[in-house]
Amino acid sequence: MSASPSTILAEFRDDIRSFADNVVPALLREKSGRHQVLDKSDYHTWMNLLQRQGWLVGHWPREFGGQAWSPMQRFVFEDELARLGLPWILPFGVKYVGPVIYTYGSAEQKARFLPGIISDEQFWAQGYSEPGAGSDLAALRTRAERDGEHYLINGQKLWTTYAQWADWIFCLVRTSREARPQSGISFLLVDARTSGITIKPIRTMDGYRHVNEVWFENVRVPVQNLVGCEGEGWSIAKFLLKNERTAGAIVGTASHALRRLQQLVPTHGTPMLRDRTAELELRFLAFEASAYRAVERMQAGTESGGEASLIKIIGPELCQDILEATVEALGAAGVVFDVQALHEAAAPPLGPHDGGGLLKDHLYNRAATIFGGSSEIQRNIIAKAVLGL
Numbered sequence: 001m002s003a004s005p006s007t008i009l010a011e012f013r014d015d016i017r018s019f020a021d022n023v024v025p026a027l028l029r030e031k032s033g034r035h036q037v038l039d040k041s042d043y044h045t046w047m048n049l050l051q052r053q054g055w056l057v058g059h060w061p062r063e064f065g066g067q068a069w070s071p072m073q074r075f076v077f078e079d080e081l082a083r084l085g086l087p088w089i090l091p092f093g094v095k096y097v098g099p100v101i102y103t104y105g106s107a108e109q110k111a112r113f114l115p116g117i118i119s120d121e122q123f124w125a126q127g128y129s130e131p132g133a134g135s136d137l138a139a140l141r142t143r144a145e146r147d148g149e150h151y152l153i154n155g156q157k158l159w160t161t162y163a164q165w166a167d168w169i170f171c172l173v174r175t176s177r178e179a180r181p182q183s184g185i186s187f188l189l190v191d192a193r194t195s196g197i198t199i200k201p202i203r204t205m206d207g208y209r210h211v212n213e214v215w216f217e218n219v220r221v222p223v224q225n226l227v228g229c230e231g232e233g234w235s236i237a238k239f240l241l242k243n244e245r246t247a248g249a250i251v252g253t254a255s256h257a258l259r260r261l262q263q264l265v266p267t268h269g270t271p272m273l274r275d276r277t278a279e280l281e282l283r284f285l286a287f288e289a290s291a292y293r294a295v296e297r298m299q300a301g302t303e304s305g306g307e308a309s310l311i312k313i314i315g316p317e318l319c320q321d322i323l324e325a326t327v328e329a330l331g332a333a334g335v336v337f338d339v340q341a342l343h344e345a346a347a348p349p350l351g352p353h354d355g356g357g358l359l360k361d362h363l364y365n366r367a368a369t370i371f372g373g374s375s376e377i378q379r380n381i382i383a384k385a386v387l388g389l
Contacts (some may be wrong), residue, residue, distance in 0.1 A: 008099040016080045019053060027375065032087045035357020037208050037342045040123070045119040046087045047094075057094050057118055064102045064110070064146060065118050072291050075251075075292075083250025088287045089249075090162070093117040094241050097170045100187070104236055105227040111382045113168075113189070124194070126169035127157040127214060128237070134159070134370075135377040137172060137237060138181040142216060144173035144188060146375065151175070151226070153196075153219040159371070163199050163212040166192040172237055188224040196220070197231035206363035207339035233388045241310065250315030251291050257322045258284050260358065264329040273328060280322055287314050305385040309378035316368035317375065323362040330355055338365075 015231060015274035016270040020029070028045060031038060038046075050056040059074040060066025069077070075332070078089070098117045101109050116122035131138040142155025163169065169190045189195075202211045228236060253351060265277050294307035327334040333351020341356045369375045381387040 005072075009072065009146065012073065013074060016077065017084065019049075020084045021284065022085060023049060023053070029088070033085050034354045035342075035361050037360075038087055040162075043090055044120055047090065050089065051118065051120065055199050056089075056120075057098065059095075060102065064114055067113075068264065075295045079255075082249040083255045084252075085256050087196065092126050092170075093120070093122065096126060097124050097168075097189070100170070100227060100236055100240055102230070102251065103239065104187075106224075108224065109189070111228065113329070122167045123162070123165050124294070125163040125166035125169045125214075127160060127169045129159045129206065130156060131158055135374045138185075138234070140172055140174060140185065140324050142171070142173050144175050144186065144221070146175070146223075147220070149223050150220045151197070153188070153190070153216040153221060155216050157210045157214040157216075159202070160199075160214045163214050164201065164209065168192055169214065170227075172233050175233075179231065182234040183231050185237070185268040186230050187227040187236045188220050188221055188234040188304070189227065190216075190219065190327075194219050194241040204364070205359055205366075206360045207337070208360075209363075221248050239258055250311060250319070251288055254287065254315055254319050255324060256320055257326065257361070260354075261322055261326045261329060264326065264352075268277055269329050274323055280318070280325060283321075290314070306382040307342055309373075309381040310387075312373060313369075313375050313378045313382075316365065319368060322366050323358070323365055326358055327362050333358065 028042060031042065047056055051300070054067060055077065056064055058067040059069045059208040062068050081089070094117060094360045098114060101113050101117075105113070113122065117124070119288060126136060127142075128140075130140050133141065140155075142153065142157065144150075144153045145153065151173070153171070155173070156169065157163075159171075160169070167193050171188050171190050172185055174184050174249050175186040178184070192199075196217045198217070200213045200215070201209045202213060203209065204211060258277075261277055262281070265274055269277065291311050294303065294311060297303040298307060329350055334357045336350045336355075338356050342360055351366040373381075
């Protein structure tokens with residue numbers, strides 16, 4: 001008799017915990033546990049560890065090197081990693097452009113790019129948002145004009161995460177101004193080392209560099225780097241964004257943050273903060289149950305279309321509230337923010353060993369209700385998909 005799905009998922013969680021305890025290097029566990037800044041080499045180590053386990057692209061079809069995980073297996077995997085406080089899986093290659101290439105790309109593109117994504121030899125960035133075209137991608141203005149066997153790109157991308165590390169950038173570009181805005185968009189793969197690309201840092205209030213602005217000035221991109229056909233970029237973008245918004249890591253991140261708050265409150269919390277923490281726990285339990293039910297509906301094919309947006313709204317807002325309470329629980333240590341300590345093993349000047357990292361997470365997560373589609377946009381999606389408005 002084969003094992004039940006719940007038993008298989010429980011065993012999978014056990015495997016992930018064993019991996020965290022016995023395979024992940026102590027230094028990487030420590031940096032991640034302290035919420036310190038991870039550099040490119042840290043992420044390269046992390047992604048390669050996952051690949052050696054066969055987990056990095058476990059959600060991919062077997063024919064492309066994956067394990068054909070169900071939506072629930074994928075959700076549990078990301079959930080458990082986040083609950084354990086392990087590093088973020090950088091999504092740009094394995095979650096975003098990889099599935100786009102094996103779904104829409106040519107045979108040549110699959111052979112050229114998929115192996116490098118799996119091996120983490122190619123670092124990717126996402127060129128979507130622009131000034132005036134963040135959540136409203138149909139308003140993008142970066143243009144790509146056909147010039148023989150190349151496209152000539154001119155324009156600007158904004159909030160491009162880790163573009164300073166990128167070997168390649170996948171971009172939405174406007175190839176036609178005559179069609180309706182959504183129909184004139186195409187999806188291009190751009191070598192980040194191409195002449196004419198300028199990457200400038202945007203410093204965020206958490207004190208370090210994750211995001212950038214990327215300028216394109218007469219950047220020549222071979223026509224064979226077009227994914228799909230001209231004008232199909234909007235459909236491809238919707239496919240990619242659906243992958244972006246079904247992350248189980250949101251549940252795990254909330255769980256991990258709540259557990260740390262609960263550890264701080266007995267020592268530092270006022271009666272009011274203890275009540276607030278209890279309320280946050282109840283909110284988390286409701287969110288967790290809702291998220292898992294949503295994934296079950298996705299897996300059964302009975303979803304309404306708004307589940308991913310619901311998770312995207314509730315999860316980041318809950319994390320923000322948990323982290324606000326955590327900063328309050330830190331007391332005086334919640335006032336001192338030493339950015340340098342986030343890059344070194346040295347303890348912060350005041351408070352617990354992870355105090356600076358908790359403040360960093362609090363500051364960084366102010367953007368969580370904006371990136372990946374703002375909460376306002378998600379509510380519009382729910383209104384249309386569920387309520388028919």
